[in-house]
Amino acid sequence: MGYSVAEIIKASGKKVYKTQIINDRGIHICKSMLAWEKYGQGETPQSTGLKGDKLVGNYYVKFDQEYKKEIAQLVAKGKDIEDAKKTAPILLEAKKMLLKWEAGDEATVTLWKTMNQWVYKGFDESYAALGVNFDTNYYESNTYLLGKEVVAQGLEKGIFYKKEDGSVWIDLTDEGLDEKIVLRADGTAVYMTQDIGTAIQRIKDFPDIRGLVYTVGNEQDYHFKVLFLILKKMGYDWAKNLHHLSYGMVDLPEGKMKSREGTVVDADDLMMEMTTTAGDISQELGKLDGYSDKEKSKLYKTIGLGALKYFILKVDPKKRILFDPRESIDFNGNTGPFIQYTYARIQSILRKANFDTKHDVVTSILHPKEKELIKLLQNYPTVIQNAADNLSPALIANYTYELVKGYNSFYQSVPIFGADNENDKDTRVQISYMVGNVIKSSFLLLGIKVPDRM
RNA sequence: GCCCUCGUAGUUCAACGGAUAGAAUAAAAGUUUCCUAAACUUUAGAUCUAGGUUCGAUUCCUAGCGAGGGUACCA
Incomplete structure (x- = not known):
């Protein structure tokens, strides 16, 4: 999710440092x-x-x-x-x-x-x-001391106060929040202490940063509210550009996942499972003549991961996701493989058409489905902008789905190689080519690969 | 107790205050001498309740009911 949002913001024309804390x-x-x-x-x-x-x-x-x-x-x-x-x-x-x-x-x-x-x-x-990858890693073992330092400064400034036992707190009752601890009585740092230090260190290291986006689950809404307030009170001017991209947690049918209690679905297992399922379906359909085993297993991974990532990214980040491990994630309908499949079909057309994408097409009268597709294609830049503003990969996913649905309908009802004349054929191949490009590009923003065949 | 989310077809999701609430899936029916049927076409099915604001409310406000999360010297 964080990866995708970073790619989307980049595509909207901003510079992004992908950071892992x-x-x-x-x-x-x-x-x-x-x-x-x-x-x-x-x-x-x-x-x-x-x-x-x-x-x-x-x-x-x-x-x-x-x-x-x-x-x-x-x-x-x-x-x-x-x-x-x-x-x-x-x-x-x-x-x-x-x-x-x-x-x-x-x-x-x-x-x-x-x-x-x-x-x-x-x-x-x-x-x-x-x-997934990161540009920089921050280890809180390196930043908690800075956090403690800042707490000491804040204590002097009167932003924090010390209780009798020596623990340090901030009183946020004026803001409608509670009191919050920032340092333990024994002097050791808490979660908040480290986060204060890390935020400040990040700005020190990259002075061109205008703001920070934290991609963290919504169970920590309160924590970030407090963190941002503290940084504001400490007088940092960048503190006004802090966002908590709060996503709904993934729920199991029996409730929340808890790492402490071990009630989790292991990501590695899940990836493996999806890949296996993709392989099973693919073998059943048997369309991969001429592919080596190596190519095949790579493809299964692309499809399995695509299904998994799309499943997570297609819904509004704020919503909780319900995931039942017993019912595997779909490969039909509004899914990653559905879109990947359409892309693969387009590539097949392009291979057969031997088409020069640079040459101009002379269009005569456009089919309604063609008009619709061209309209959709034109929206792409706006959608990216919108997704960046809202920090929402779901907008990209939904748009791509709509485009693909439109294309499939077009593919079904309008002949391409069987067009009445060369102009129509060229136009249709050209449209296919452009749709393919947008699918590839938008899926890249979601961190999902697209296959040439499947 | 207090605070924050959320409540839309059986199920999973859409709908920057605007037209007849869109999809997918599950159900029913159909499409393959033609470019990949992991596709396409058709049918049936939903805004938690009660008020309010508005020309107009799934969307905003209030109350209720229901679900989840937070309120830790856990992270």
């Missing part, structure tokens, strides 16, 4: 590290054959399970539940570990580096498979 430090990381130390018995991605991010994620889940067990035990002993949540031994240990990490403890930092490397390697594999 990696939250590589904090209590959540310590939780995984601690669980691995306690229960991991030296497991590594090599020893288990698991992707690194998957392995570390498993220990994040493991921590949560143990944590919940301890809470239950404490409650059974008569402790108050809120109290139990705060005093569970494993949580205290994680907190201690975070302190050690911020103090630069060698063993902790070494373990941290090792486990992070596993995660990054796993991420890289997934991004490569998805066809």
Whole structure:
């Protein structure tokens, strides 16, 4: 989604830096590290054959399970539940570990580096498979200190205030919001602290940036509202150009996905599954004579990924997406493969027509379907602009779908090679060529490839 | 409790306050001596409820009902 929005904004004529913010430090990381130390018995991605991010994620889940067990035990002993949540031994240990990490403890930092490397390697594999890339990476382990610094400045300026226990807060009740913590009592940074630091660092590194777009799920609406307000109050003039592109989360039929509880659909598995389905359908149809196995598997990937990406990008980003893993994503109807198929048919025509795209066509009387298509083609630049203004890949997807539907209808009812005269034929091939170009271009904006055959 | 989203055919999605609310899918029927039938054509089916603003409301406002999220010294 972020990738697509970046491409769309670029296409609208702006310069974009695609940035990934990696939250590589904090209590959540310590939780995984601690669980691995306690229960991991030296497991590594090599020893288990698991992707690194998957392995570390498993220990994040493991921590949560143990944590919940301890809470239950404490409650059974008569402790108050809120109290139990705060005093569970494993949580205290994680907190201690975070302190050690911020103090630069060698063993902790070494373990941290090792486990992070596993995660990054796993991420890289997934991004490569998805066809997504970034211009720059920000590691919050590098920016949280700046965040703490800024909090100290803000404290002096009176934007923040200190409570008795030493924790630092901002009071936003005047803005209709609540109080929000920006630094823990033990002096360690929270999520907000790092985000403050990261934002400022990004502007420092790229002074030509006019604004930032955060592509983050809508469960964090409140967080970003507060973050932007803090930055405004700190007096940064770029703070007025901050956007939270808040997308609806993907829901499973049984509810929200939670990485902490391990109730997630693995992106890698999903990509694999889609590719397999694409292959099954393709083999059934059997239109790929002359393609090598290598070409075929590449094509299946293009189709499978296309179906997956289109499924996500075609709906308004703000909406929640309901995804039932038991019902696989469609390949017919308003789908990626439907559009890819049309593109492939157009390429087939162009191959057979042997057409010089540069030469002018003399048009006589246009068929109504042709007129419609030409009108649609003319809208393309406006649609891009609109999609950029609204940060909405869905507008591109819907437009492309409409164009393709129009083309298929035209293809069905108007003969191309069987046209009455050369002029008509040329016109129709030319239109096909242009439609093909727009499909390719718009799908590029969605990060989806188009096949020459399928 | 407080705050924020959302509520449209059986289902998944469209519709910058404008005409007869569009698609897909599922259901029913049809199209292949012709350029790829992963296609095309046709039929049936929907704006949560009650008020209000407006010449005009799916869209804006109020209330209710329903769903989800947030409000953590988690991220």
